Structures are given as structure tokens and as C-alpha cells.
Amino acid sequence: MILEPSIGDKMVRPPYCDKLNVKRGLWTAEEDAKMLAYVSKHGTGLRRCGKSCRLRWTNYLRPNLRHESFTPQEEELIIKLHATIGSRWSIIAQQLPGRTDNDVKNYWNTKLRKKLSEMGIDPVTHKPFSKILADYGNISGLPQPGNHIGSLNRDLKNAFMLKSGQSPIQPDGFAINSHLTTGMSPPKIEPIQDSFLNSSSSNYANKSLDLLAQLQAITLVTEASNLTNHKTIPLQFYSDSSSSSSASSSSSTANQVQSPQGFSWRDFLLEDAFLPGNAQEQENMREFPPNGFSSQTQNEMLQSHDTKTDKKNNSNTDDEMAYNFQINSFEASSSNSSFVEAMLDQQNDLLPEYFPGLLEEPFFY
DNA sequence: AACCCTTCCAACCGCGGAAAT
DNA sequence: GATTTCCGCGGTTGGAAGGGT
Structure with a gap:
């Protein structure tokens, strides 16, 4: 979630309407007429909730999205970033132009996680399983200070x-x-x-x-x-x-x-x-x-x-x-x-x- | 051909924070 | 100040597609 600066050092989400530069306030007769014309032509809608429409737009219809397969370079970057910051998919996706957090998340869950496991690396800790087992042996008994x-x-x-x-x-x-x-x-x-x-x-x-x-x-x-x-x-x-x-x-x-x-x-x-x-x-x-x-x-x-x-x-x-x-x-x-x-x-x-x-x-x- | 299993991914869910009312 | 609505997030699910038997 990218938040933008605001007045007074306090971080606030910018008003959605301002961000999209849309008109607010009372509706004019002209606007009412336009809406009536549109609905009479296209119907009242898709019977979809706003959230579903938003999701469809952000994850699929939005311009400049890439739908082709992930490249090896993207794959490597995802692994590195996941090792660094964990499952912050939105942040990871920001480093991959044209990819959504959902894309990255799905790719991780379906491909990369399995791939790391097959390589003997724990996809959560990014450590070799052997190292984890060794650590487990060290800590399973007495509590350690750290x-x-x-x-x-x-x-x-x-x-x-x-x-x-x-x-x-x-x-x-x-x-x-x-x-x-x-x-x-x-x-x-x-x-x-x-x-x-x-x-x-x-x-x-x-x-x-x-x-x-x-x-x-x-x-x-x-x-x-x-x-x-x-x-x-x-x-x-x-x-x-x-x-x-x-x-x-x-x-x-x-x-x-x-x-x-x-x-x-x-x-x-x-x-x-x-x-x-x-x-x-x-x-x-x-x-x-x-x-x-x-x-x-x-x-x-x-x-x-x-x-x-x-x-x-x-x-x-x-x-x-x-x-x-x-x-x-x-x-x-x-x-x-x-x-x-x-x-x-x-x-x-x-x-x-x-x-x-x-x-x-x-x-x- | 029919069935089963796995993979993939779009969509959904629930949540918390912030804006709007 | 309280409530509602919107937004973005990570986690999860369900069904389509493909492969194997």
C-alpha cells in the first residue's frame, strides 16, 4: 500500500476522488441525463460488487500489465526479495514492472516455493533444511538466551x-x-x-x-x-x-x-x-x-x-x-x-x- | 473414453487503516 | 465523535486445464 505525504507530517491516504481527479458534489441535470442515457443503453451494470470490479481492474484489466510468463531474472529477484522481506507481495511486485502482487504471490506459491524445496532450501527461512535441522537440534532442549x-x-x-x-x-x-x-x-x-x-x-x-x-x-x-x-x-x-x-x-x-x-x-x-x-x-x-x-x-x-x-x-x-x-x-x-x-x-x-x-x-x- | 490427480491462477475472503459522511 | 465506505493487503479457495492411467 503506497501512502502519499500529507500536510503536517501525518501520513494519510489521499482522498480517492482527488487521486482520480473526478468531480464531486451535487449532480447537474446534464450529468443526470448522461447517466440515464448510459444506463438505458448498457443496463444497470454487471451485477458485480465494487470490490470485485476493482480487483478485476487492478489484477487483470489495468493497462501495462504483463501476462506472459515470469522471466528467470524476475524469478531470481522474487526469491531474493522474499528472502529479504518475506511475503510482502505488493512491495515485491513494485520491483517487477507489469506484475501484480497477486501474480507474484501465485507464482511463488505454485512454482518458486516448490522449486526451493526441491533444492533443499526451506522456502520460509531460505535456509538449507540441514541447517534448520541442526538449529532445531540445538534449541529443542534447553532454552537459549537469544x-x-x-x-x-x-x-x-x-x-x-x-x-x-x-x-x-x-x-x-x-x-x-x-x-x-x-x-x-x-x-x-x-x-x-x-x-x-x-x-x-x-x-x-x-x-x-x-x-x-x-x-x-x-x-x-x-x-x-x-x-x-x-x-x-x-x-x-x-x-x-x-x-x-x-x-x-x-x-x-x-x-x-x-x-x-x-x-x-x-x-x-x-x-x-x-x-x-x-x-x-x-x-x-x-x-x-x-x-x-x-x-x-x-x-x-x-x-x-x-x-x-x-x-x-x-x-x-x-x-x-x-x-x-x-x-x-x-x-x-x-x-x-x-x-x-x-x-x-x-x-x-x-x-x-x-x-x-x-x-x-x-x-x- | 472415462476417471483421477495435479497444477495453475483468477477470484474471493477477511482484516485494518483511512477517508468520507 | 460515530458510522459507513473505500482501499489495499496477505491468505485462501475453487474451478478450468492438462496430464497420467
């Missing part, structure tokens, strides 16, 4: 990537759904809340994240979800949902724990504590413009960055901080296409640097 906070870790990492302008992590990692697909029985998993209550702090004291940090991360994710809606990339692209849930429920993970009261964007600045080293070192570590973009795009980013940095350095209010956050988060997403391309290249490059060991941990929902 497991019980998997979803929180994911949100934290997504939040971090948002802030640093890097790509979010891939959503699936090691999902329970994979066991359904592969015919394996799911491992025993403690509910997240129970794990928090029962785990002794000493057991996990040496891990990168403590409860406070996770709460801060959740807050960050939640706030980011409220502020990033006017960019090209749909929100659900960043705030991951499990592969079995709808896009509109994507913020459920972040909402599992209530955000602390009184959060402000000044608090957000403390999030840099997650990064290694001092502030200057952190800044130096951030490569800008990021790799993976064309030189032209990088030049555009640099120009935009210079302008925005001037504004950022002079900001004081929470609104301005929010604005700066958006700048930091989305400078790399100058276009949907270039963002996804860069994402494919970089998705796993930087996380191990900031969160050593975390990426090896599977994620549970």
Missing part, C-alpha cells in the same frame, strides 16, 4: 537500522512457520513474557540487551512507526510482521509491551548508547552515503544530507527531532527501487558489527 527475546531483538535491530539509515533485518530468520512447511514439529518455546519473568538476570547479564534497552527499543520502534509514514517505503516494510499476518497488523510486536510514559525525542538520542564507542566514533562508523547505490543516487543523497544536516544542527523541539529522525532513518531510501537493491546487498553486512552474535540467534514470534 530465543526468548527474539522478537524484541528483531525490533531493536530494526529500530537501530532505521536510525542509522541502514536496511532493516530480514523478517523471517527462523520462523515457527518453517516447521509447518518442512513438516517438522515446532520446538518448545517459552512465551515471551514468561521468559522475562522467569529468567534470572545473571544468566543473561552478558548479552547485548537488557530489559531496559529492549523497552527503549520498543519505544523507538513504536515512535518510528508513527513518524515515518510519509515516505515512499510503506511502514510495514520496516515494522515487520510475521509471514502469516496481514500487513496492517505489523505493529503488533512492538505493542506487546507498553511504551514507557513520558518518552520524548530527547530520550531517543540516548539510543546511541546501543552503538559501540563514543558518539564521534559512532558517527564515523556510519558510512554515508551507504554502499549499494549508484553514484548519481549517492550524490543526490549527499546534497540532501548537507541541507538537512544544517537544519538538524539547529533543531530544538520534539517535532524537529522527529523530523531529524526521519531524515536519519530514510536518507538511504531515496527511491523504493534503489532502497531494495541496496537492501539486498547490505542486509547482513552491518548487523554483526554492532550486535555480534545476535544474528546467529533464531527469531520466534
